Amino acid sequence: MDASERVGEVFRESYGKVLSHLLARGFDLLRSEDAVSAAFASALTDWNDATPPNPEAWLCRVALHRVIDIERRERRITPLESLAEAADPTETEDPTMFPDERLRLFFLCTHPAIAPEIQTPLMLQLVLGMSAESMSELFLMPAATLGQRLVRAKRKIRDAQILPELPNPEEFQQRLPSVLQAIYGLYSRDWGTTEPTEAMDLARSLVIASEGDPEAMGLFALLLFCESRRAVVRDVYVPLSQQDPSDWDPEMIKSAEQLLQAAAAHKSPGRFQLEAAIQSAHVQRAFTGLPSYVQIARLYEALIAVAPTTSNRLGHVAATLEANGPEAAHALLTKTQLTEPYLPYEAVCAHVALRLNDLAAARNHAEAARALSKDTKTAAYWAEMIQTIQNP
């Protein structure tokens, strides 16, 4: 791996950590962004021979020096900032010890003084370093427009002095759902490619920062359930129903179950608790040999009531297929409207058609699923499925 590949990898994982490190020390948002970009640029040349032992600490140190330089050039250093200068981190200091700083960055982006429609793109940019170009498709907005709105939001944060602080308890509750959603998005992004340790750290800190909010515990439980099975699908795609429960990590499952129970004691169910409860029902197979699909289908009904997404509706169809048979599942599928091609939809249709013995339809949906597969593991799974349908 050359320096640019190594820097690219660290960028994905560490951009938000380095930025929040500067913001937590009272530096201005726009200057901090410039300094972090400059630190990554230095890494491209300085890491040619070897990556430093702690790349994040290296980046924090270089970015901090850079932002102080920028401040000096543009105006006087204020007392708060010279304090930050004194607290210069050393090579050995580990910035990953302070996930709270990154949480504050998430909460900053959810401030009610920032337009709601720009909050998610802003989180992705400040925490993950995503550019307006790369997000333009995701938010169905021209890159130039999105870029201008991001700049406007960042200027407002600077000019109106919106500070990266955790809000008071009442505000915290209002802004928590967006932060939970962002952490879940971060986990999903990393799931298939790298170790999603960043999302796990953030979810854990959020449980602590929220003093055990049931939905924060629900999210952390959900991520632990997903993590407990990640090793199984690292190299080859295996559908959940075909995985061997003995391959799942029992420690993570135990922690997840405990969290879910603690969350349930609040008697305030929500989207993430329900998603975690569905995972828990699947995991029951590890103990009883059979998951309770009737229970899973009911949990999906409750989940759809609070989060009526296509993905949740398809989960409901898949559970109904096992609980009530293919006719019931097919009836639900006919009510599912799609606006664009979607792999999980084709996958569920293929399985339902197969159970209805409609081999032609099963093959069509499996072909569509293969065409929509974004990675070779998933494509390989569907290619094999097509083979099986042709030569049963």
Next chain:
Amino acid sequence: MKYGLIFYETSAQFSERESESAGQYWGAWSAYIDQLDDAGVLVRGAGAGLQVPGSATTLRATAGELTIQDGPVADTKEQLAGLVVINVPSLDEAMTWAKLAPCTEGGAVEVRPILPDPS
């Protein structure tokens, strides 16, 4: 950090000034200003209350040609009623004070950062 708290009132709120409840109306405003002052956040002498919008005159010039209009700049549901300047560490604190203004319910308060001292 200094912020302007810019108060907007509806015509119903403005008309309270001349009604039977005028005492309550003025009492609420002076209690609010006292509260800001007692907390040490009010920048004294930097704000003012304004007379009713009907007392305003608006001037505009286009290519040297002056037009004069009887009334405020825009005929909107909420009209400018006054402003104060406060000095607090963050937008969140400025918003906390803004929420307490007598005109927030029914009318509106705009929180706007004051331009920094050019020196």
